[in-house]
Amino acid sequence: MAENAAPTHQPPTDAPTRSTVRSLLRLKPYAYPIRWYLVGAVAAALVASGAVLVVPLVLGRIVDGPIGHHDQAALWPLIGLLLLLGAAEAGLFGLRRVLIARPLARVEATMRDDLYAKLQRLPVSFHDRWPSGQLLSRATSDMYTLRLFLAFPLVFLVVNTLTFLAGSVLMLTLDWRLGLIALVPAVPLILLCTHFESRYSAAARIAQDQNGDLATVLEESVLGIRILKSFGRQRTMARHFAERAELLRGTELRKAWMLADLWAVIVGLPELALGCALAVGSVLVAHDELSAGTLVAFLSTALALRWPVESLGWLLAYSNEAGTAADRLFDVLDTPEQAEPEPASVVSNGDGIRFTGVRFRYPDAPAGTPDLLRGIDLHIRRGETLALVGATGSGKTTLTALLPRLYEATAGTITLDGQDTAQLPLARLRELVSVAFEEPTLFSASVRENVLMGAPQAGPEQLERALATAQADFVHQLPQGVDTEVGEQGLSLSGGQRQRLALARAVVGSPEFLVLDDPLSALDVHTEALVERALREVLGDTTALVVAHRPSTVLLADRVAVLAGGRILATGTHQRLLETCPEYRELMSGESALEASVTR
Known part of the structure; x- marks a missing residue:
């Protein structure tokens, strides 16, 4: 079978105009009841990231102060401040997990309950058309994907964006020349991510549908195990399963290559810009146009921004996975139900x-x-x-x-x-x-x-x-x-x-x-x-x-x-x-x- 064969269930016919953001916004009714937990998680992660950005300023102060003046007594308070900032970062990130773990488990349960209730209300003709594995994958793996999106990518898309903006302002404040050099890759990265989003989203939908097809084959094999054994068709079904698994493997590898290409650029361009900034900064320090402490603070800030930038690939990929999972969920929830008539008092006439x-x-x-x-x-x-x-x-x-x-x-x-x-x-x-x-x-x-x-x-x-x-x-x-x-x-x-x-x-x-x-x-x-x-x-x-x-x-x-x-x-x-x-x-x-x- 061809590696890019179509899955059993294609994306909706309006897939070319589909927006990951619009798909994810449909989760708002589920996320709204836990909004304050999400706000608390974002706030905790933001303060933790803020603590990370303060560290370069302290390092610059150490270089230009106690180290530059050989003042050992002034060094210890600053080292204590660094330890305090590290402890605050660890504690706040831990608090973020505690805040949203239980509420998000409740959100996942609510979504799964709504999906199950919808399946019970839909007519038999709907179930005749849909393979059971497709429905099972929506109730299991897709729900897990959506919960993880609300727990991590949603929070860090906000936190990392704000952290990057704050770090950029800080670098420009420390030295606008070095700041501009470090921020040059931002424009090509934005264009690349836009292109990546549309391609990866389509591949993610295909993979999730193929996962549903694989679940269907597995379920049929388990329920029909007596028939398979009676007729000695285990190898035939195993071959059928392997073909479906190979299709899914091919799609997942295609997704991995796309993500690898994106990650190579996301990691490579900032590192190249940082190297250029280091070279220019060294020249400026040599000509006494920049203090060594300021250069250390600038480079430390740029390094602190590596995670917000490098995580962009993972966050975009997972957000697209979640967007297609939301589409698959609402494929079912949007299906029209049988119209329920208004209750009416009709007198029985015994007609049979x-x-x-x-x-x-x-x-x-x-x-x-x-x-x-x-x-x-x-x-x-x-x-x-x-x-x-x-x-x-x-x-x-x-x-x-x-x-x-x-x-x-x-x-x-x-x-x-x-x-x-x-x-x-x-x-x-x-x-x-x-x-x-x-x-x-x-x-x-x-x-x-x-x-x-x-x-x-x-x-x-x-x-x-x-x-x-x-x-x-x-x-x-x-x-x-x-x-x-x-x-x-x-x-x-x-x-x-x-x-x-x-x-x-x-x-x-x-x-x-x-x-x-x-x-x-x-x-x-x-x-x-x-x-x-x-x-x-x-x-x-x-x-x-x-x-x-x-x-x-x-x-x-x-x-x-x-x-x-x-x-x-x-x-x-x-x-x-x-x-x-x-x-x-x-x-x-x-x-x-x-x-x-x-x-x-």
């Missing part, structure tokens, strides 16, 4: 679930392709269970995802007891609708916490009832029973056990509306029969939409709807559709086809 003219296409669907759902009209009466069947890829799972608004319908309306779901607050809608997905997802938590995620207010009796309905009594055989941690993704359990816990999570709150996406696909025949028997009681008290692939699941329903070509092709009882709908007979082929021939 109704789809009217519902259309849907994925946002990234190729232009010119037809909608996945092309006008769904479907009514599930209150208290009824409807099975939804269709060929693979017909849109069954997508249709069920529209009900809790995991995706927003492109057109049409969906109502629950006469209430338009688009007008219901999401929190209220998801209290009404409970979902069990075909691919069960469990979290690194206990069995109890995973199941009660479906109804946090549920008590022990409801928990046990839900576990019994899902035939999940196996949890009582676990080391700590329902308090046993199931591990990441629940991979310490079998597929059937995970599916049963996901089903228990869906029914624990006795929801008014229930969506089950082929919830029994991972169960053995015996367990499936037991779950179906228990489910019939649950389904008798709710309005349910069940995605079904097998005849046994279809038989749980009062009616069946056949989805084909983006529309509902037919609805009716299982037996009626076997007799009248060839597509349904084909879907239910095998046992059902034989059953249909016998009944005829």
